[in-house]
Amino acid sequence: MNNPLFRPPAEADSLILQVDQGCPYNRCTFCGMYRGVQYRRLDTTEIRRLLDGAARHAAGVRRIFLADGDVMRRPFAELRAILAELAVRFSDLARVNTYATGSAIAAKTDGELAELRALKLHTLYLGLESGDAETLRRVRKGEEIETMIGAAARAQAAGLRLSVMVLLGLGGRERTREHAAATADALNRMQPRLLSALRAIPVPGTELYDDVRAGRFAQVSERGAVEELRLMVGRLELTNTVFRANHTSNVVPLEARFPRDKAVLLEQLDAVLAAGGLDAAGPGPQPLWL
Numbered sequence: 268m269n270n271p272l273f274r275p276p277a278e279a280d281s282l283i284l285q286v287d288q289g290c291p292y293n294r295c296t297f298c299g300m301y302r303g304v305q306y307r308r309l310d311t312t313e314i315r316r317l318l319d320g321a322a323r324h325a326a327g328v329r330r331i332f333l334a335d336g337d338v339m340r341r342p343f344a345e346l347r348a349i350l351a352e353l354a355v356r357f358s359d360l361a362r363v364n365t366y367a368t369g370s371a372i373a374a375k376t377d378g379e380l381a382e383l384r385a386l387k388l389h390t391l392y393l394g395l396e397s398g399d400a401e402t403l404r405r406v407r408k409g410e411e412i413e414t415m416i417g418a419a420a421r422a423q424a425a426g427l428r429l430s431v432m433v434l435l436g437l438g439g440r441e442r443t444r445e446h447a448a449a450t451a452d453a454l455n456r457m458q459p460r461l462l463s464a465l466r467a468i469p470v471p472g473t474e475l476y477d478d479v480r481a482g483r484f485a486q487v488s489e490r491g492a493v494e495e496l497r498l499m500v501g502r503l504e505l506t507n508t509v510f511r512a513n514h515t516s517n518v519v520p521l522e523a524r525f526p527r528d529k530a531v532l533l534e535q536l537d538a539v540l541a542a543g544g545l546d547a548a549g550p551g552p553q554p555l556w557l
């Protein structure tokens with residue numbers, strides 16, 4: 268494969284199989300992952316060749332992550348065929364995980380979701396990004412909040428695990444409060460088992476980056492990002508969720524389990540804000556990977 272490979276941090280130990288190239292949507296203004304990559308689904312012959320190589324080098328693998336951007340977008344029959352082939356070739360395989368958009372999940376029937384689960388599809392990584400419809404519209408997410416919430420409910424009812432990602436600062440200064448509140452509300456309705464809060468970083472080559480440079484998008488400050496997270500966490504009512512905000516984009520690395528650690532998490536955030544060391548004027552230092 269010649270395009271860059273992206274996978275969630277939790278998939279570091281998984282065998283990554285790039286059965287697709289790029290993202291079928293590829294229009295979110297904040298996302299630079301697959302810019303310049305022409306979306307393409309590998310055909311059956313190419314996938315067989317990919318699996319031949321993988322089976323030779325990683326025969327005992329237990330976890331597989333299917334890349335790239337929205338493998339769940341594939342028609343059900345194709346997904347079923349890929350999962351069935353994986354089960355045959357990797358006898359120790361326990362779970363197959365992938366990125367999924369809400370609309371791609373919604374396009375599958377309940378029976379299809381259950382069948383995919385039976386074929387060891389396990390965790391779906393879904394980028395909610397924001398629960399605020401106006402923020403999603405501005406960043407051209409191309410997904411409806413109600414669709415994502417409905418998809419989350421149906422996926423979980425089928426036994427699939429849901430890992431949801433949200434992006435702090437995605438509404439900019441203008442919508443920080445709306446973004447925080449509406450995102451918490453959407454998460455409360457989704458009740459994901461895993462939740463990751465990353466920070467929206469304007470990456471060169473994206474429209475968000477251009478908007479920041481041109482003064483069309485005012486980024487939340489470093490302090491503002493923590494205040495936004497404080498607001499969001501304060502409103503979260505999650506019954507069984509592992510929460511992580513420990514990506515390099517985050518101002519302070521945090522990890523907690525809801526509902527048990529909510530009060531401690533709020534105390535930690537209050538302590539960070541009270542310490543007064545954060546940049547209240549600008550976004551703070553850029554992550555090292557930029």
Ligand code: SF4
Nearest residue numbers: 290293294295298336
């Ligand atoms: S955020 Fe997801 S859906 Fe949007 S362009 Fe990037 S990979 Fe595609």
